[in-house]
Each structure stands twice: as structure tokens, then as C-alpha cells.
Amino acid sequence: MSELIAESITKSFADKQILQNVSFTVKEGEFVALLGPSGSGKSTIFHLIGGMSRPDEGTFSLDGKDITGQRGMISYTPQNPSLFPWRTIIQNVVLGAEIQKKPDYQTAQEMLEKAGLKGYENAYPYQLSGGMQQRVAFVRALLSPQDFICLDEPFSALDEFTRLEMQQWLLNIWQENKKSILFVTHNIEEALYLADRLLILSNNPATIKYDFSLPFVRPRDENLFLTEEFLQWKRKIYQALQENNHIPS
Amino acid sequence: MFFAIPNWLLPAPTDIFHEAVNGWDSYAHHLLSTSNLAVVGFVIGVSVGLVVSISLHLLPSVRQAVYPLLILSQNIPIIVLAPLLVIWFGFGVLPKIIIITLVCFFPIVVATLDGFRQTSPDLMHYMRMAGASKSQLFRKLEIPHALPSIFSGLKIAATYSVMGAVISEWLGANKGIGVYMTLAQSSFRTDRVFVAIVFIMILCLIFFAIIIGLEKVMLKGRRGKDE
Numbered sequence: 001m002s003e004l005i006a007e008s009i010t011k012s013f014a015d016k017q018i019l020q021n022v023s024f025t026v027k028e029g030e031f032v033a034l035l036g037p038s039g040s041g042k043s044t045i046f047h048l049i050g051g052m053s054r055p056d057e058g059t060f061s062l063d064g065k066d067i068t069g070q071r072g073m074i075s076y077t078p079q080n081p082s083l084f085p086w087r088t089i090i091q092n093v094v095l096g097a098e099i100q101k102k103p104d105y106q107t108a109q110e111m112l113e114k115a116g117l118k119g120y121e122n123a124y125p126y127q128l129s130g131g132m133q134q135r136v137a138f139v140r141a142l143l144s145p146q147d148f149i150c151l152d153e154p155f156s157a158l159d160e161f162t163r164l165e166m167q168q169w170l171l172n173i174w175q176e177n178k179k180s181i182l183f184v185t186h187n188i189e190e191a192l193y194l195a196d197r198l199l200i201l202s203n204n205p206a207t208i209k210y211d212f213s214l215p216f217v218r219p220r221d222e223n224l225f226l227t228e229e230f231l232q233w234k235r236k237i238y239q240a241l242q243e244n245n246h247i248p249s
Numbered sequence: 250m251f252f253a254i255p256n257w258l259l260p261a262p263t264d265i266f267h268e269a270v271n272g273w274d275s276y277a278h279h280l281l282s283t284s285n286l287a288v289v290g291f292v293i294g295v296s297v298g299l300v301v302s303i304s305l306h307l308l309p310s311v312r313q314a315v316y317p318l319l320i321l322s323q324n325i326p327i328i329v330l331a332p333l334l335v336i337w338f339g340f341g342v343l344p345k346i347i348i349i350t351l352v353c354f355f356p357i358v359v360a361t362l363d364g365f366r367q368t369s370p371d372l373m374h375y376m377r378m379a380g381a382s383k384s385q386l387f388r389k390l391e392i393p394h395a396l397p398s399i400f401s402g403l404k405i406a407a408t409y410s411v412m413g414a415v416i417s418e419w420l421g422a423n424k425g426i427g428v429y430m431t432l433a434q435s436s437f438r439t440d441r442v443f444v445a446i447v448f449i450m451i452l453c454l455i456f457f458a459i460i461i462g463l464e465k466v467m468l469k470g471r472r473g474k475d476e
Binding site: 050051052071072073074075076078080082084085086088095096098099100124144 | 376390393468
């Protein structure tokens with residue numbers, strides 16, 4: 001149960017306007033990717049949803065409730081895994097839940113097993129590879145009590161092989177849990193492969209320029225990358241991004 | 250001629266060793282007294298240091314005002330301050346504790362505040378986004394994050410505490426290594442001075458080892474976290 005509505009969000013830092021009139025909806029159980037060039041204000045949108053600061057104008061609502069400027073309403077996975085080095089893996093994955101209420105170690109254990117991390121419960125983060133750490137961070141987000149998950153370029157620090165593996169894994173685990181996801185990325189293929197809907201941000205100041213619904217059927221697998229339809233979409237998105245990137249005179 | 254240094258000027262290591270073995274009964278109680286004093290002073294100094302650093306951390310505006318004063322407190326030579334403390338508080342245990350506290354708390358405060366300041370911004374950001382309260386931030390993130398720094402401070406404070414104890418005893422006490430040392434010095438028993446030095450070192454090393462042992466237990470699993 002979670003539907004996020006962003007309504008005409010505007011935000012400036014100092015004199016520079018970062019976001020202008022950004023509106024979008026993420027429906028219940030939907031996987032939405034937010035695509036835009038670096039520095040286009042993608043992370044700012046997350047900070048605003050997460051309540052780190054308030055938008056100058058506009059509101060966010062979750063299931064009809066105004067959550068503008070409130071922290072702890074969404075669950076979040078940052079760019080780097082941000083695991084706590086002094087906590088074991090199991091202690092790390094329950095952290096999000098622990099902040100809100102009493103953690104449930106039983107479910108955490110099951111979830112770690114599903115994520116292929118059985119046997120690592122009592123390991124420390126530095127003992128895990130980058131991909132595994134990212135999985136831990138995502139399990140932590142899933143175990144958090146909030147039903148809405150924000151992922152901020154979670155795979156950008158991984159190598160190509162690990163990334164493919166992780167994308168497939170994310171799709172599988174998301175299909176089982178059906179939480180709503182807002183996924184920020186600057187990788188076109190990643191966005192096409194994972195998402196139901198694709199939002200494209202324009203530059204300076206950012207606003208939602210396109211809102212594409214992707215027709216690819218689920219469950220998806222890596223063969224999708226090579227289909228004609230996928231490549232056509234890729235071209236379309238690429239062009240849409242190109243229009244953006246003209247240097248303003 | 251040149252090598253004919255009299256024993257009272259520079260005793261041979263064997264003489265020092267003999268004195269250390271034979272004189273045990275004459276200085277054992279001094280040793281005990283100094284270690285007691287150092288431990289009590291260390292515990293009080295560290296507690297004061299932790300309380301001060303935590304309050305300064307939670308009250309940033311106070312921190313800016315008080316931090317320079319803390320540095321100044323370390324600029325007053327202990328040798329000058331100690332007699333004053335004796336004048337004010339007598340020859341009892343209080344002025345001695347004050348001196349040890351004064352030398353112990355500063356490394357703790359500096360190390361702890363640095364530890365808090367270096368809290369990983371990424372982890373901080375995660376905790377905030379997850380809706381952590383100020384006290385959760387403090388308990389679940391800042392304290393554990395500062396622990397390695399706190400232990401660095403503890404190690405310095407542990408060795409300082411023995412020094413502080415000896416210095417405080419110089420200036421008026423009826424037992425302790427400081428007293429033993431002063432007596433030995435004024436009666437030209439250089440061998441005993443060296444015995445005292447050796448035992449001060451041993452005491453420091455024992456303290457240091459205890460802190461390292463404690464650190465190993467409390468920071469278990471943290472190796473390699475920073476690469």
C-alpha cells in the first residue's frame with residue numbers, strides 16, 4: 001500500500017534553481033526509473049522526498065498523506081551501500097527497522113537467505129564484495145517498515161558483470177515483494193530493463209520532460225537487451241536525452 | 250681515568266638490578282600507592298573527559314566558547330600548578346587527583362571530539378533519511394563511530410596518568426614512587442632513582458596493555474573497515 005505523488009516541486013539553492021515544477025506519481029507496486037544526466041537534480045529529489053530539506057514550493061504525499069519535509073517516511077538505499085562497519089550483516093539489515101520499532105530477526109534471516117547471503121549473517125561488511133554489500137543495503141531497505149523504496153543509483157559503483165547480476169536479482173526480489181520503487185539512474189539500459197515507467201529529467205533547472213510507459217512484459221531477463229524493441233526504445237530515450245543536452249546560449 | 254665514574258653518579262645496571270631485587274620491601278608499598286593513585290586519577294580524568302566532550306559535542310555553540318579554554322588549561326605548567334593546589338587543598342589525595350585529571354582529560358576530549366567530527370557523512374545521511382532521532386543518531390552512529398578515536402585518547406591518557414601521579418607525589422605525599430624518588434635523589438642513591446624510573450615505565454606499559462586488550466575486545470570485527 002503506497003502511492004507517492006509529487007506535486008509541482010520547486011527548489012533552489014542560493015540563486016540557482018535546481019528543480020522547477022516537478023510533478024510525478026509512483027503508483028502502488030510500480031517500478032519507476034528517473035533518468036537524467038549527472039547534476040540534473042536527481043539526488044535533490046530524493047533529499048526532498050526523504051525530508052532532508054523542504055521544497056520551496058509543492059508537496060509530496062504518500063497514500064494521500066502529506067509527507068513534505070518529514071523524515072523516515074520512505075526507505076532508502078544510497079549510492080554507496082553505507083553499511084555500518086561495526087555491525088554484522090544481520091545487525092545491519094535490521095537497522096532501518098530498528099529505528100522505527102523492534103527489529104524482527106526471524107524475517108531478516110529469511111530475507112538474507114533469499115538474497116543469497118546465507119552464512120554471512122555474522123560477517124562484517126568489509127568481508128563482503130561490493131555487489132554483496134549492495135545487496136545487504138537493499139535487503140535493509142526491504143526490511144524497513146516503509147513500503148516505498150527509493151534507490152539512488154545503487155549499482156553505479158559496480159562493474160558491468162556484477163551490475164547485470166544485481167539487476168536481475170533486484171527484479172526477482174521486487175517481483176516477490178511488490179513494494180513501490182523509485183529508482184534514480186543515469187544508465188539508459190538499466191532504466192529500460194528494470195522499470196515500468198521511465199521519467200526523463202531535463203537540465204537546468206530540472207523538470208519532468210517525458211513520462212514513458214514501457215511495454216516490455218515481465219518477468220524480464222537478459223535476452224531483452226538484444227530485442228529490436230529494446231533497441232528502438234534505447235534510441236528513443238537517447239534522442240530524448242540529447243534534446244536536453246544542448247548548451248544554453 | 251675517564252671511565253672511573255663513581256657509582257653515585259651513574260650506577261652500573263647490575264647495581265640497579267640488585268637494588269631492585271633487594272630493596273623490594275622498601276619500595277613495594279610506594280609502588281602500590283602510586284598505581285592506586287594513577288588508576289583512580291585515570292578513571293576520574295577519563296570520566297570528566299568523556300562528559301566534557303559529549304556535552305561539548307551536543308552543544309556546538311558552547312564548544313566554540315570552551316574549546317580555547319581547554320587548550321589554555323594545558324598551557325599551565327603542572328610544576329607551577331601543583332604547589333598551588335597543595336596550598337589550596339592540602340597534602341591529601343584531592344590535589345593529586347586534580348593534577349592527574351588535568352593531564353588525563355585533555356587527550357580524551359581532543360580524541361573524542363575528533364571522533365565525533367569525523368562521523369561518516371554517508372552514514373549520517375542514511376540515518377537521517379531513515380528518520381533517526383537525535384538520540385538514535387548519537388547512540389547508534391556517533392558513539393560507535395568515535396570509539397576507535399576514544400581508545401587512542403585512552404592510550405595517551407593511560408601513560409600520562411602514571412606521570413601525573415608521580416609528579417603529584419613529588420610535591421607532598423608520604424608514600425608513592427614520587428616520594429621514593431625524591432628521597433633517593435636527595436640522598437644521592439642514584440641506583441634507586443633508576444629503579445623508580447624502571448618501575449614507572451613498567452607501570453605505564455601495563456596500563457597501556459590493559460587499554461589495548463580492552464580495545465581488542467570492544468572493537469572486535471572492525472579490522473580493515475576503512476579501506
